[in-house]
Amino acid sequence: MLRLPKIMLLVMGVGLLLHGLAAGVLRAGGPALMGAGQFAQWHGPIMVCGFLGVVISLERATALKVWFGWAAPLLTGVGMGLFITTDNGPTGALMVLAGSLFHSVNQGLVLARQPNTANAIMLLGALFWVTANLLLLTGYTTPQLVLLWMNFLLFTIIGERIELSRVLVPNTLTQVLLLSALLQLLVASAMALWDYSMGFHIYGVGLLLAAIWAWQRDLAFRNYRLPGLSGYVAKALVCGWAWCLLAGILMLVFAGPSAGPVYDALLHAIFVGFIFSMIFGHAPIIFPGILGINIPYRPILYLPLGALQLFMLLRIGGDILAIGWLKYWASMGTTVIIPLFLLSMLSLIISAASVKK
């Protein structure tokens, strides 16, 4: 596929990210940016299905190189855009569902091309996304579905990390650990549809097991001392797994409410702490892969990564200790640092492109 359409799909994903962040700002008590009053209630689905759905399916379509592969990010992005601009109409939601189905087909083709456990786990992740999107259409609420969306992201990331861990000596004990973690996550997400609190408790165990598995098997824990890009990526991933561990502990201890500060802490430890540490780490690798541009690594990327960790720790602290002003300002800090990170990536891309000329 030509570079321009891929750039446009990526821009659409970033546009949805900005809308998702604007919705988050309003929900945290901040100003209504970008007309967020109309779509603030859909903050979570915009971030997961809109931004992450577009980026992950774009990443897979780039690798697959089949013409229909691009239907996944296109339908997902346009569908979510319609959903938030046309009074949450069913057309947009159906398009997002179709996008997730195409992503599952793509993931299935990757599995057929390279049959292994890692690709099977990523296909399962894609199917969790389809299931959540389908159940959303049938009236289930966001708190009931949030663990299914979490599984979409976790199974995708764990699958990708297993792929890389194939360079290490195989270890039966860690395979058992991983299987236990995945089963816990699967059972917990199903249980949350009926018993939300129990589902979250079990999910916490799954997250703890996943973090312990990563500690033993993820290459990041071996590479974080490396210099340059490899070391930066590894440190970001180690931060991400630390958030996974913390989220597991929080879910075990505090699971229960489906709203309020504790709920906010449980979800954001994973969706921001874990996921965005992974994004900050992978962006200097994935963006060049999608855009076909070599982006030079610069140590300045540690600044937004460090700021993200700091603001998230303050935010979770504000939530758990019920310190409203701390949670508010830390949330605003997190919201600002994400676009700033993207801007720093953009400046590296522009400087790389100008050097190329």
Next chain:
Amino acid sequence: MDSIRTSLQQVIDPEIGINIVDLGLVYDISQTDNQVHVLMTLTSAGCPLQDLIASQMRQQILQDHPDINQVKIEVTFDPPWQRSMMSSTATSLLGG
């Protein structure tokens, strides 16, 4: 072909931190006149870095070998990559 292989040892997998030759990703290198053909694989079929790694390989070969004017990179997943394809250097770097 050794000089081409040496050039490709400059291309590092950014996540693993080891070059693609020692990782065993380069299956075959052939040269006809001033054209080079590289048959390679990736550790993951879902990896979006395929084009980027190919571009870095092409750039490195052309830079190191002024006599070469065309580089063709072909990706295959048959046979699938296995750990045993790594060099002893990569194996020892990754803990045995």
